[in-house]
Amino acid sequence: MSQIEVTQIIEQIKEEIEVDASGKAKASVRATARLAGVDEKAIRHTLENAEQKPSKLAVMLMQHGFQSAELKQWKKNGIPDIAIAIILEYYAFDANRYCNPQARLVCRSFNAIGIRAWIQEKLGWAKPATSHETALTQIQLLAAIAQQMAEQEQRLLQQQQQQAEILSRLKDVEIEQDRFNTPCGHKYSIVGFATLQGLEISAKDASAKGKKASALCRKQGIEVERIHDPRFGKVGLYPESVLIEVFSSNSKDKAIAS
Structure with missing residues (x-):
């Protein structure tokens, strides 16, 4: 399993991953299973039996603050990004014989920046600008335009000065040439x-x-x-x-x- 293959998987499940306006991400059970490199049925079984017979993975999820009732809803509503990180970590290091290299590779891919930021990056999500940020951006834009106009005006003045200097030099050359051609005057x-x-x-x-x-x-x-x-x-x-x-x-x- 390589990063290229992980990228291909991301592309295939892109439609099943979403990011809301606040930047929180979630993915379908199928998409999470594809990322973890396991059968979708294994994750569904964990979610369905979280209340009656919680598995080791379900216990890990609940230890991180998720309620057993929530887990069952994920089958329909999607798995939150934090829970995806726990599931990937489980299949990377804690699932014993079910551990797999793909889960470890995906874990390493987002551990440095976090699962939420990793998904945001993969989906090309950007934080919406607040009204203050928008106003600031507009002011910055106006300032940039004013700066560009000032620089353009300065360049124009420099060009005019250079042209005047060139014309002056040409005039001097013409005078000298005229003096050479007519040493006795006109x-x-x-x-x-x-x-x-x-x-x-x-x-x-x-x-x-x-x-x-x-x-x-x-x-x-x-x-x-x-x-x-x-x-x-x-x-x-x-x-x-x-x-x-x-x-x-x-x-x-x-x-x-x-």
């Missing part, structure tokens, strides 16, 4: 650069500055790019660094003249 026309700086410039001044910018570009070996302009036809595009120098020198000239 290119503008004379009028375009003046507008960017918020300056008013006449066509004459624009032409003069264009000539200066072209001269500086030739001196520095920078090729001047030409684009179409609806007002002037073709105009040159000059690096920002050159235009800064041209406009700065013009400001200095005006300051000296004044």
Whole structure:
């Protein structure tokens, strides 16, 4: 007899074992006999004759507080879990030649936790929650949900911060890449650069500055790019660094003249 076989027996007699709302268990005479590994008739005989001719097993049951009249009712109402434990112990150790290894194995299976807990476990019974426990569970659930939401919000903030840091780094990379690709700065026309700086410039001044910018570009070996302009036809595009120098020198000239 193995634990696997005991499990199979439990499965076969499961419908004949029940647990009430308070957790107390009971089993039919047949189910108890199957657990003890004995003939059902032997247990029935013990229960039927408990008052007139009590057997050794009946005496053991009565020594544990059961009345002889109760034993007879068990045939119909089922055997209480405590009585099942006594019956199993009897057939495991005290029944002399009727002792059997199955009863000992089942005894060992539930001795550590008790027959009631053992049956509850086998039937998957769980103690019903009281109103206080239910309320506490709901409060705990709400607290858990709130905690999850807080953690989720924190993760979202962290993600937003990480995204901002990534965008900042990308911006820095773009600036550095732009600086590398255009070491002299971006290119503008004379009028375009003046507008960017918020300056008013006449066509004459624009032409003069264009000539200066072209001269500086030739001196520095920078090729001047030409684009179409609806007002002037073709105009040159000059690096920002050159235009800064041209406009700065013009400001200095005006300051000296004044």
